[in-house]
Amino acid sequence: MLSLFRGIVRQPRNASRHLLLAAGTALLVAAAPAALAQEFKLAMSSPPTSLDPHFYNLFSNLNVSDHMFETLVKMDADSRLIPGLAESWTLVNNLTWEFKLRKGVKFHDGSEFTAEDVVWSLDRTATIVNSPGKFDVYTKAIINKKIIDPYTIRLTTKEPYPLMLADLTSVYMVSKKATQGLSSDDFSSGKGMVGTGPYKFSKYLRDDRIEMDRFAAYWDKKPASWSKVTLRFIPNGATRLAALLAGDVQALENVPTPDVARVRNDASLTMVSKVSHRLIYLYLDGLRDKSPFVTDKDGKPLDKNPLKDIRVRKAISMAVNRDAIRDRVMEGLSQPTNNLVPLTLFGHNPDLKVVKYDPEAAKKLLAEAGYPNGFGITVHTPNNRYVNDEKITQTIAQMLSRIGITAKVEGMPMSIYSARGIKQEFSMGLLGWGAQTGEVSSPLRAIAACDDPVKGFGVTNWTKFCNPKMDVILSKAMNEVDDKARLKLLQEATAITVNDYGLIPIHQQVTTWAMKKGITYIPRTDERTHAYEFSQK
Structure with a gap:
């Protein structure tokens, strides 16, 4: 079990409130037996406006990015902080946080994730142009980034900043090697789509779908339920439900409100809400x-x-x-x-x-x-x-x-x-x-x-x-x-x-989710819909 309190000198009380749960909390990711691995098709209610994980802090963009990119700190289904690419963290003093990165984490191109990529990712949020909602709101408090070794980084703030951990749940880690020199528009063609997440980019049809393949070298093996995932973007609720009923998808988010009673009473479907x-x-x-x-x-x-x-x-x-x-x-x-x-x-x-x-x-x-x-x-x-x-x-x-x-x-x-x-x-x-x-x-x-x-x-x-x-x-x-x-x-x-x-x-x-009988999903306070968190009984 990871010790998240190792070496802590002083820690803000509200941070510790979340950290108490972090040490023994596993990611809420359910996995199907290997024999059941197959393609999983999921109907999403809104298409992304960009695939660049740093371009626009819009929910439909985050929903897609979560499958391929990860953050240093994550949130569970009840919005409690848990370890992500950082396996532990300590508060060195009132202004300095030290993060220990997981060793052996690979990007989708096979290169290793290190502290250099962390610095690059944190800095990149401020360089994005023409964004309707920038991610640098989550990095503004950081005034210094110091790499101790490839797996240790210290982040310093000007004043005591209790939101450091929460903010880092919103900043995706990207590969410096793969994203240098790219514009946000380049990501739609697959350039720069190199993350550490459970699925890797395969194909994107704007406003229609994105296809992803299971990342065999993923550091946490549990999300490998499905060999291939397709996120279909179907804004119209009736059409989205029709796709589920016809078997074109196995699950959907946001059950159309006029059809809630119908879905609840359909023996072939399961519905959850939060x-x-x-x-x-x-x-x-x-x-x-x-x-x-x-x-x-x-x-x-x-x-x-x-x-x-x-x-x-x-x-x-x-x-x-x-x-x-x-x-x-x-x-x-x-x-x-x-x-x-x-x-x-x-x-x-x-x-x-x-x-x-x-x-x-x-x-x-x-x-x-x-x-x-x-x-x-x-x-x-x-x-x-x-x-x-x-x-x-x-x-x-x-x-x-x-x-x-x-x-x-x-x-x-x-x-x-x-x-x-x-x-x-x-x-x-x-x-x-x-x-x-x-x-x-x-x-x-x-x-x-x-x-x-x-x-x-x-x-x-x-x-x-x-x-x-x-x-x-x-x-x-x-x-x-x-x-x-x-x-x-x-x-x-x-x-x-x-x-x-x-x-x-x-x-x-x-928020509501519906799925074919035999498939389960743990509803999330943050509304995120993750294909890798759907599992077969």
């Missing part, structure tokens, strides 16, 4: 004096942006009937919220109750703000990324009409949506964020904080909405190593964010 850490929310352009998709009731652009008024933003929140969305749109597969993370994650604020649906009070707020007759707005949304994303947005638009806001909806594929969103082209839209670090600092940093490239704040804050007071408190929390004090700071930062209505929480998404 409340995820993914927040579905509305973002509002409350910063600019003029906003591109805000008009009067006749469709003429307004000289003054009503979204700058907190009363208007609050009215929009009060106009959303979250319970109705859960019951009528999501078929019960959502958890209405006014938080940024679910109850099970660190930083959840129990004092933030779900906003009460109150259209009459919302109308009064609009009148007080100077919009007694409302105004017009276009609400943008992806239509192939989240469960019922466009349907949710259409429902919200109808609810807004009841308080006098004439809302039109424009949906588009996530690849187009994200490319436009990062350019601040929208006034209001629907988006989702998963707390990848297993706590509320993840959404606070990425979608709520003021835009600050130096700190890595606001990387997915598409409207650049900013509350400096929240940022000050969040920055304190990022350097606080005492759990109790840090929790209080994070909860305070969450309250400021939510009560300022720069973003409006709608619900935590419930």
Whole structure:
């Protein structure tokens, strides 16, 4: 058994909370007997926008990357930290972490994974250009990287940084030899697709499928259930389910909500579900004096942006009937919220109750703000990324009409949506964020904080909405190593964010998986769908 506490001088309490589980926790990967090894076809609900594991911190990209690339630290099905390519770690002093790498780990081209590849991978995240959501938010705190030997590396931060381990679960290790000189576009042809994961790249058809072969030299033999894996990208829920029923795939993610009862009652299928850490929310352009998709009731652009008024933003929140969305749109597969993370994650604020649906009070707020007759707005949304994303947005638009806001909806594929969103082209839209670090600092940093490239704040804050007071408190929390004090700071930062209505929480998404009878899967809080974690009984 690995000793993860070897040589620790001092360790932040919140880090130790996770590390206690790490030493004896095996990866939640089930393996089929060798005799059953075969091709496994899995239907995914959203295609990747890039195969470069450092290009865009988008869930559909991560889902694919997980099969071929790995991180120093991983998370289990309940978002607890466990060893990855680093077999152990110690806190040398308040600012320095030492990581011991697994020896004998091979890349898919046969070369050895060493500390030099770690430095290269950590540095590369900052070099990516035109990314809608960069990974360097997870490496900003590191000010020095020192290679002790090929299997030992020390990472130093400017200030005590309790999120080091959690951040490293999001940075994939790539081969320096295989990726030097490549652009992100090169990865789609297979160049640079050289990881250490259980499967290696074989073939990619954009928006259709990616094929992978089992990596025979993988350091952990357990995920070798299937000799070949095909991830098919089928955004349409009905088509995805039809593929499962026809036997074209053996499993799928995100059961279409209208078909949940049918799938549960089908003796030939198995379904599992779990409340995820993914927040579905509305973002509002409350910063600019003029906003591109805000008009009067006749469709003429307004000289003054009503979204700058907190009363208007609050009215929009009060106009959303979250319970109705859960019951009528999501078929019960959502958890209405006014938080940024679910109850099970660190930083959840129990004092933030779900906003009460109150259209009459919302109308009064609009009148007080100077919009007694409302105004017009276009609400943008992806239509192939989240469960019922466009349907949710259409429902919200109808609810807004009841308080006098004439809302039109424009949906588009996530690849187009994200490319436009990062350019601040929208006034209001629907988006989702998963707390990848297993706590509320993840959404606070990425979608709520003021835009600050130096700190890595606001990387997915598409409207650049900013509350400096929240940022000050969040920055304190990022350097606080005492759990109790840090929790209080994070909860305070969450309250400021939510009560300022720069973003409006709608619900935590419930994730579902369905598979042919005889195949099992352990549902994950992080929503990840890993072919190597499906197994045959």
